[in-house]
Ligand SMILES: Nc1ncnc2c1ncn2[C@@H]1O[C@H](COP(=O)(O)OP(=O)(O)O)[C@@H](O)[C@H]1O
């Protein structure tokens with residue numbers, strides 16, 4: 001292909017792909033290798049699920065993208081990360097927020113001693129477009145999260161876990177993101193609240209065009225709302241595919257059964273077990 005043609009192809013890909021993570025390796029404390037070559041793509045306007053058991057490397061992947069690893073003595077030692085076609089792996093977290101990519105951390109992290117509304121307003125700190133625009137967006141957040149409007153003057157520390165998760169997402173929205181990296185929004189919440197939150201994520205995706213990369217241990221729920229999924233195991237992607245086909249995949253089902261019985265199997269175990277079965281038959 002000519003250089004001009006390949007430039008056009010690259011530009012077209014960048015237009016359709018909002019985030020691409022290419023074969024990244026992450027090391028903590030100079031020695032602990034946690035991600036061993038992870039690649040993934042989020043199409044513009046997509047909801048992509050990053051699945052896997054506790055300790056698989058989901059949070060590390062999200063923090064590598066949002067440049068929050070350095071605070072944890074972690075480092076991306078190989079590979080590249082591109083947001084809207086631009087290398088972002090050497091930027092600061094704030095640079096990335098200004099470009100439109102923001103992380104909602106696991107465990108919610110609201111300021112307990114501030115009201116819900118004050119918490120939401122802290123999300124606008126990178127903006128330079130003035131108070132009127134910020135107020136308009138606050139009202140927009142309230143239309144998606146009516147519960148937050150009811151609780152706007154309550155101290156966040158005294159609101160429920162579900163309300164705090166909503167507040168954390170709402171605060172991220174106040175930066176006017178194109179993409180949100182959402183880490184385990186379902187953690188510790190009742191199924192009904194989880195469903196309510198995922199419905200709001202879906203409508204933000206539909207109506208505001210926000211793309212999501214969603215790290216979840218709750219595979220069932222995540223695959224219900226995502227278009228595509230990646231399954232991580234000990235720092236590697238062991239399977240990926242459209243959400244529908246992952247939901248119907250026998251290995252994925254077996255993996256869930258492992259969870260239901262309380263003795264979680266790994267994909268690799270499931271696969272080698274199948275090979276043994278075939279060998280015996
Ligand atoms: N700051 C850190 N220093 C050293 N090891 C870490 C650190 N954070 C996470 N890890 C290790 O990295 C692995 C992946 O963790 P994490 O990304 O939090 O997984 P997940 O979010 O999928 O539960 C785990 O083995 C964890 O112990």
Ligand SMILES: [Mg+2]
Pocket residue numbers: 058059060106183184
């Ligand atoms: Mg995690």
